[in-house]
Amino acid sequence: MSTIAAFYGGKSILITGATGFLGKVLMEKLFRTSPDLKVIYILVRPKAGQTLQQGVFQILDSKLFEKVKEVCPNVHEKIRAIYADLNQNDFAISKEDMQELLSCTNIIFHCAATVRFDDTLRHAVQLNVTATRQLLLMASQMPKLEAFIHISTAYSNCNLKHIDEVIYPCPVEPKKIIDSLEWLDDAIIDEITPKLIRDWPNIYTYTKALGEMVVQQESRNLNIAIIRPSIVGATWQEPFPGWVDNINGPNGIIIATGKGFLRAIKATPMAVADVIPVDTVVNLMLAVGWYTAVHRPKSTLVYHITSGNMNPCNWHKMGVQVLATFEKIPFERPFRRPNANFTSNSFTSQYWNAVSHRAPAIIYDCYLRLTGRKPRMTKLMNRLLRTVSMLEYFINRSWEWSTYNTEMLMSELSPEDQRVFNFDVRQLNWLEYIENYVLGVKKYLLKEDMAGIPKAKQRLKRLRNIHYLFNTALFLIAWRLLIARSQMARNVWFFIVSFCYKFLSYFRASSTLKV
Numbered sequence: 022m023s024t025i026a027a028f029y030g031g032k033s034i035l036i037t038g039a040t041g042f043l044g045k046v047l048m049e050k051l052f053r054t055s056p057d058l059k060v061i062y063i064l065v066r067p068k069a070g071q072t073l074q075q076g077v078f079q080i081l082d083s084k085l086f087e088k089v090k091e092v093c094p095n096v097h098e099k100i101r102a103i104y105a106d107l108n109q110n111d112f113a114i115s116k117e118d119m120q121e122l123l124s125c126t127n128i129i130f131h132c133a134a135t136v137r138f139d140d141t142l143r144h145a146v147q148l149n150v151t152a153t154r155q156l157l158l159m160a161s162q163m164p165k166l167e168a169f170i171h172i173s174t175a176y177s178n179c180n181l182k183h184i185d186e187v188i189y190p191c192p193v194e195p196k197k198i199i200d201s202l203e204w205l206d207d208a209i210i211d212e213i214t215p216k217l218i219r220d221w222p223n224i225y226t227y228t229k230a231l232g233e234m235v236v237q238q239e240s241r242n243l244n245i246a247i248i249r250p251s252i253v254g255a256t257w258q259e260p261f262p263g264w265v266d267n268i269n270g271p272n273g274i275i276i277a278t279g280k281g282f283l284r285a286i287k288a289t290p291m292a293v294a295d296v297i298p299v300d301t302v303v304n305l306m307l308a309v310g311w312y313t314a315v316h317r318p319k320s321t322l323v324y325h326i327t328s329g330n331m332n333p334c335n336w337h338k339m340g341v342q343v344l345a346t347f348e349k350i351p352f353e354r355p356f357r358r359p360n361a362n363f364t365s366n367s368f369t370s371q372y373w374n375a376v377s378h379r380a381p382a383i384i385y386d387c388y389l390r391l392t393g394r395k396p397r398m399t400k401l402m403n404r405l406l407r408t409v410s411m412l413e414y415f416i417n418r419s420w421e422w423s424t425y426n427t428e429m430l431m432s433e434l435s436p437e438d439q440r441v442f443n444f445d446v447r448q449l450n451w452l453e454y455i456e457n458y459v460l461g462v463k464k465y466l467l468k469e470d471m472a473g474i475p476k477a478k479q480r481l482k483r484l485r486n487i488h489y490l491f492n493t494a495l496f497l498i499a500w501r502l503l504i505a506r507s508q509m510a511r512n513v514w515f516f517i518v519s520f521c522y523k524f525l526s527y528f529r530a531s532s533t534l535k536v
C-alpha cells in the first residue's frame with residue numbers, strides 16, 4: 022500500500038484553482054489514489070448561467086474523470102464547491118462556509134493564479150500576491166492544518182540564469198506594492214509598471230516572484246512548501262497520455278502550427294524546451310504535501326519540477342517531432358501545410374512574418390472579400406503574432422534549475438510510492454510523449470475525430486499542389502518581368518536556353534548512334 026495514498030485517506034483538502042488545468046489533474050489523482058479521502062473543498066468563482074453544482078458536474082463529466090468514477094462512484098458527494106472570488110475581500114466566502122473551511126481543512130493546495138502575461142499589474146498583484154497573503158492568513162486560523170502547498174513557477178526568477186531552490190528577495194517589498202496600488206490610479210500604474218518589473222519579462226513572472234516573498238514573510242508557524250514547475254504540458258501517463266484542456270504555453274502554438282497558420286518562429290533551436298508533464302507535477306505536489314505534513318521541515322522548502330537538467334529536449338527536436346506527428350495525424354481543415362522554420366535572427370524573423378504569415382493572410386482576406394465574405398485572417402494573424410512575441414522570451418533562452426530538494430524527496434519515497442507518485446522525468450521518452458501530446462491536442466482541445474484523418478491528408482495534398490503551382494507562377498512572372506527590364510537577365514536567359522538546346526541535340530544524336 023502506498024504511504025502517500027494512505028496519508029490522504031480521511032483528509033479534508035482545500036484546492037484553489039481546481040477548475041484550472043493543474044487543479045483538475047490534481048483532483049483526479051487524489052480521488053483515484055485515495056478514494057477514501059473525506060472531502061475536497063474547491064474555491065470556485067461564480068460563472069454566469071451556471072450553478073456551482075453544474076460546474077462540478079461539468080468537470081466530472083469530462084473524459085479525465087472516467088477512471089475516477091469507477092474507483093470512487095460517490096465522487097460528486099466528496100467535492101464541496103464553495104463560492105469564492107479571490108479578487109474580493111475575504112474571498113467573498115459566506116460566514117458558514119468560512120467557518121467550515123477554518124475548522125476542517127487539513128491540507129491546502131494553492132493553485133489559483135492569473136497566468137496571463139499581459140494582465141494589469143493591479144489584477145495580477147491582487148490574485149498572485151494579495152490573495153496568497155489572505156489565504157495564508159486564513160491558514161493560520163486553521164487548527165487542523167498540516168501543510169500548505171503553494172504553486173509558483175520555475176520562471177518566477179527568470180531574470181537569473183541559474184536558479185536554486187531558495188526564495189530570492191524582490192527589489193521592492195510586496196507590501197509596499199500592495200499598499201501603493203490602493204491609492205495609485207490605473208494610468209500611473211501603467212506608467213510605473215516597466216520600472217517596477219525591471220528585468221522580468223512580464224507581469225505574470227514578476228507577481229509570482231512577489232507571491233513567493235509573501236509566502237516567506239507570512240509563513241508564521243505553518244508547514245509550507247513551494248513548488249516551481251516549468252512549462253506544464255499534457256499528461257504523460259495518467260490517467261491516460263496526452264490530456265490537455267487549454268491553449269496556454271505550447272498548446273496554442275501546436276494548434277497554430279498544425280493548422281498551418283504559424284510556419285516560422287523566432288526561437289533558438291538548441292535552447293532547452295523545459296516542458297514538464299502535468300501528471301508529473303501533480304505527483305510531486307502530492308508527495309510534497311505528504312512530506313511537509315509528516316516530516317515538518319524546519320524551513321519552507323522549494324521544489325523545482327523541471328525536465329532540462331535531468332532529461333533535456335531542445336526546441337529543434339520538439340519541432341521536428343511535432344511536424345512528424347502532423348504527417349501521420351494531421352489536423353482538420355488546415356489553412357496551409359504545417360511547417361516550422363526556426364530563426365534566432367530578428368531580421369530573418371521579420372522576413373518570415375511578412376512572407377509566411379502576413380502575405381498569405383492578406384491574400385486570403387482578398388479572396389474572402391471577392392467571394393462576398395467578411396475578411397478575418399489578417400486580424401487573426403496579428404493576434405497570433407502578438408501572442409508568439411510574448412512567448413519568444415522563453416524559447417530563446419535556457420535556464421539551469423537545481424533540483425536537490427526534489428531529488429531528496431524522491432529518495433525518501435518507498436518503491437511503491439515512487440511508482441504510484443512517479444515524478445522521475447528521466448524515464449520520459451520525448452518522442453513518444455510529443456506524439457501523444459499532439460494527438461491529445463487534436464482530440465481534447467480541437468475535439469477532432471480520428472475518422473477525419475484521410476480527408477485531412479487529402480486536403481494537405483491539395484494544399485501542397487497549390488503551393489507548388491503558386492510558387493512556379495510567381496517565379497515565372499518575376500522572371501518575365503526581369504527579362505523585360507534587364508539586358509543581363511536576357512543574356513542569361515538566352516545562354517540557358519541555348520545550353521539546354523545543345524544538350525538535348527547532343528543527347529538525341531548520341532542515342533541515335535547507339536541504335
Ligand SMILES: CCCCCCCCCCCCCCCCCCCCCCCCCC(=O)SCCNC(=O)CCNC(=O)[C@H](O)C(C)(C)COP(=O)(O)OP(=O)(O)OC[C@H]1O[C@@H](n2cnc3c(N)ncnc32)[C@H](O)[C@@H]1OP(=O)(O)O
Pocket residue numbers: 136137138139174175176251252253268269270271272273274275277278286288296336339340341343344361401404405407408411412415416455458
Ligand atoms: C511541445 C511542443 C512545442 C511546440 C512545437 C510546435 C511545432 C513547431 C513549431 C515551433 C515549436 C517551438 C515553439 C514552441 C513554443 C512554445 C512556447 C511555450 C512558452 C511558454 C512559456 C511559459 C512560461 C511560463 C509558464 C508558466 O508559469 S504559466 C503558463 C503560461 N501562461 C500562458 O501560456 C498564458 C499566455 N497567454 C496570454 O498571456 C494571453 O493569452 C495573450 C498571449 C496575452 C493573448 O491574450 P488576448 O489576445 O487578449 O486574448 P486570448 O483570448 O487570451 O487569446 C487570443 C488569441 O490568441 C490565441 N492564443 C492564446 N494563447 C496562445 C498560445 N499560447 N499559443 C497560440 N495562440 C494562443 C488564442 O487562440 C486566441 O486566438 P483567436 O481567438 O484570436 O483566434
Ligand SMILES: NC(=O)C1=CN([C@@H]2O[C@H](COP(=O)(O)OP(=O)(O)OC[C@H]3O[C@@H](n4cnc5c(N)ncnc54)[C@H](OP(=O)(O)O)[C@@H]3O)[C@@H](O)[C@H]2O)C=CC1
Pocket residue numbers: 037038039040041042043044064065066105106107108131132133134135136148172173174175229249250251252253254267269270
Ligand atoms: N500552466 C503552466 O504552464 C504553469 C502553471 N504554473 C502555475 O500553476 C498554477 C495553475 O496553473 P494552471 O492550472 O495552468 O492555470 P489555469 O489558468 O488553467 O487555472 C487558473 C485557476 O485559477 C482560478 N482563478 C483565477 N482567478 C480566480 C479568482 N479571482 N477567484 C478564484 N479562482 C480564480 C481559475 O478559475 P476559473 O476557472 O474560474 O478561471 C482556475 O481554476 C498557477 O499558480 C500557475 O502560476 C506554473 C508553471 C507553469
